[in-house]
Amino acid sequence: MMGHAAVLLSLGHLLNDFYCNFLPILLPLIMPRLGLSLTLSGLLIMVLSITSNLLQPVFGYLMDKHNFSRILLPVIPFGAICICSIGFIQTRFMLFLLIALTGLSVSAFHPLGSTLAAKSAGKTAQGSTMSYYIAGGNLGYAFAPILLVAFTQTFSLTQLPWLIVPSLLLSILYARSHLTDITTVPDHLPAAPPRLCELFTNRAVLKLNLAMGFRCWTHVSVSTFLPLLLIGAGYSALSSGSLLTLFLIGCTVGGLIGGYLGDRLSHKKIIVASLALGILPTWYFFTHAGTAPLSLAALFLAGACLLAPQPSSVVWAQKMMPDNAGMASGMMMGLSFGLGSIGAALTAALADWIGLPAALLLTTCPLIISAILAALTPYPDEIA
Numbered sequence: 221m222m223g224h225a226a227v228l229l230s231l232g233h234l235l236n237d238f239y240c241n242f243l244p245i246l247l248p249l250i251m252p253r254l255g256l257s258l259t260l261s262g263l264l265i266m267v268l269s270i271t272s273n274l275l276q277p278v279f280g281y282l283m284d285k286h287n288f289s290r291i292l293l294p295v296i297p298f299g300a301i302c303i304c305s306i307g308f309i310q311t312r313f314m315l316f317l318l319i320a321l322t323g324l325s326v327s328a329f330h331p332l333g334s335t336l337a338a339k340s341a342g343k344t345a346q347g348s349t350m351s352y353y354i355a356g357g358n359l360g361y362a363f364a365p366i367l368l369v370a371f372t373q374t375f376s377l378t379q380l381p382w383l384i385v386p387s388l389l390l391s392i393l394y395a396r397s398h399l400t401d402i403t404t405v406p407d408h409l410p411a412a413p414p415r416l417c418e419l420f421t422n423r424a425v426l427k428l429n430l431a432m433g434f435r436c437w438t439h440v441s442v443s444t445f446l447p448l449l450l451i452g453a454g455y456s457a458l459s460s461g462s463l464l465t466l467f468l469i470g471c472t473v474g475g476l477i478g479g480y481l482g483d484r485l486s487h488k489k490i491i492v493a494s495l496a497l498g499i500l501p502t503w504y505f506f507t508h509a510g511t512a513p514l515s516l517a518a519l520f521l522a523g524a525c526l527l528a529p530q531p532s533s534v535v536w537a538q539k540m541m542p543d544n545a546g547m548a549s550g551m552m553m554g555l556s557f558g559l560g561s562i563g564a565a566l567t568a569a570l571a572d573w574i575g576l577p578a579a580l581l582l583t584t585c586p587l588i589i590s591a592i593l594a595a596l597t598p599y600p601d602e603i604a
Contacts, residue, residue, distance in 0.1 A: 225340035226349050228390075228397055229333050230356030235387055236296055236329045238360035241468075242303050243268060243319065244444045245368045245461060248451060249377065254312055258448075258576070262568025265444050267316055269561025271323025276554020280331035280546035283404040288332055290400055293391050295332070299325030300387040307377025327554060334534075334549040335404045351479040354531055354553075358475050362468030365447070369461035406543060424598055425540050429551050429559070431593035432533050434586040435495060436560025438502060439526045441567045441583045442467060449509060449576050459511065466516060470523025478528030487532035488599045495591035498525025499584055506581040526587075529594070539600045 247261055256264070282288065302322040309315050337353040371383070394400065446467060450460035474494070482490045501521040508515045530552070537548040563586060571579035 225397070225399055226337060226352055228393060228399065229337045229340070230352050231390060232292075232296060232329065232394070233333050233353055233357035234360035235390055236299065236326055236333070236360065237357040238364045239296075239300050239303050239322065239383075239387070240268075240272060240326045241361045241364035241443070242306075242368055244447055244464070245365050245372070246306060246377070247444075248448060248457070249372065250306070250315065254315060256312070258568050258572045260312075262565040264316060264319055265440070265568070266561050266565040268319050268323045269440065269558045269564075271320045272326035273323075273554040273556075273558030273561065275324070275327040276330050276550035276558075277547050278550070279328050280335075280548070280550030280554075281544065283331055283335060284406060284544050284546045287403040287405055288328075289336065289402055289404055291328060292332060292336070292394050292400055295325050295329045297384065297387040297391050299329075300384045301381075304380040304384050307380050330553050331546045331550040332404060334553065335546045336399055336402055339402050340399070350534065351476060351531055354479070354534075355472055355476055358468065358472035358527065361443075362465055362472055365461040365464040365468070366458075369457050373457065404546060422540065425537060425548075425551065427593060427597040428533065428536060428540075429556055431491075431590045431597060432529065432552060432556035433559030434563070434590035434593065435526060435529060436557045437563030437567075437586040438498075438560075438583045438590075439471075440557060440560040440564040441580060442502075442522070442526075444564055445568070445571070445576060445580060449580060452576060453509060455511075463511070463516070463519060467519050467523040470520035471527035473520075474524030474526065474528040475530050477524070479531030482532035482535065486599075487536050488594070488597075490532050491529040491536075492591055492595045494525045494528035495587055495594060498522055499587050499591075501525065502587065503581070503584045506577065506584070509577065536599065 243265065247256075247264075250256065251261060279288075299322045302318050302325065306315070306318055309318060334350065334353060337349050340349075371380075375382075443464065446464050447457070447460040450463060451457060455463075478490055478494060498521075501518040502525075505515055505518040505522055508518070533552045533556070534549050537552045541548040563583075567579050567583055570582070
């Protein structure tokens with residue numbers, strides 16, 4: 221049973237990732253208006269990922285040293301205002317700027333939310349609280365496409381600011397809670413805290429982060445370009461949004477199952493097995509993209525296998541960095557997705573040459589590399 225704090229933080233993660241996933245659905249509407257190529261669209265995705273993902277470990281590191289809990293109130297509304305202003309922009313520069321600012325709010329919330337979730341949970345409920353927190357974000361990310369498609373088919377982009385309201389209501393709930401009284405600084409600081417450069421030279425951590433980066437290459441490519449692939453194949457915007465939602469619901473289910481099994485079996489085995497099992501359904505869908513039952517099942521399973529490793533990767537990283545839990549979660553939930561988005565930008569550039577269907581089919585290759593790297597990464601118990 222989730223506590224009051226866990227519910228509020230899960231709702232915050234839901235809204236945070238809900239706004240973060242607006243861009244893939246808005247891209248088909250923005251591209252013709254501003255004359256964006258697939259390459260420029262990929263660069264836009266990379267800007268969002270750099271600001272929303274690659275900076276998470278930095279925010280996490282700072283939050284491990286200084287109390288940032290007060291920014292819980294404005295951080296989600298700030299991102300909502302930025303992304304919901306996209307209907308008013310007229311230049312590519314302003315588009316890139318708004319997307320970068322949206323990413324900054326996302327980057328600040330993730331390590332903050334995970335740290336507060338861990339601290340507000342009892343010692344015997346750490347795993348379940350983190351699983352619910354991650355599931356909240358996955359649900360927001362999953363339902364953003366279908367809800368935003370329905371909204372844009374009824375209203376113009378200049379009506380997007382109405383979607384800011386839920387973030388303001390949640391901020392009021394945060395103000396009335398005691399979450400901002402919880403400090404983000406660890407309760408027991410080490411005598412000599414490791415420097416940032418030392419943490420980034422931990423070979424085991426870097427190897428795990430690289431493995432998750434290759435996993436995220438596939439995940440980000442699918443979640444970003446699936447609507448464009450289906451619209452290009454003749455499907456409606458509603459159908460493409462529905463299939464993206466199906467993929468992301470699969471991600472949510474996979475994350476919950478992966479976290480549950482990781483606590484009871486082995487985090488490393490769950491990660492390696494999930495990555496290996498995800499290769500076939502991902503390949504099948506991109507060779508049979510559409511709404512046939514087997515294609516839909518493959519898309520759902522691909523999402524489940526791609527996100528099943530995420531909770532276990534956070535636990536694994538925190539075991540290797542026990543005095544920097546905020547930075548550890550930032551690396552697994554942020555830096556890995558940033559690395560994956562750089563790969564997604566390469567996929568977009570390749571799509572301009574060989575076509576989007578072939579480029580997306582090739583994103584099954586990073587999954588193979590990811591599984592191998594994860595298998596070669598020592599778990600803390602394996603380190604002599």
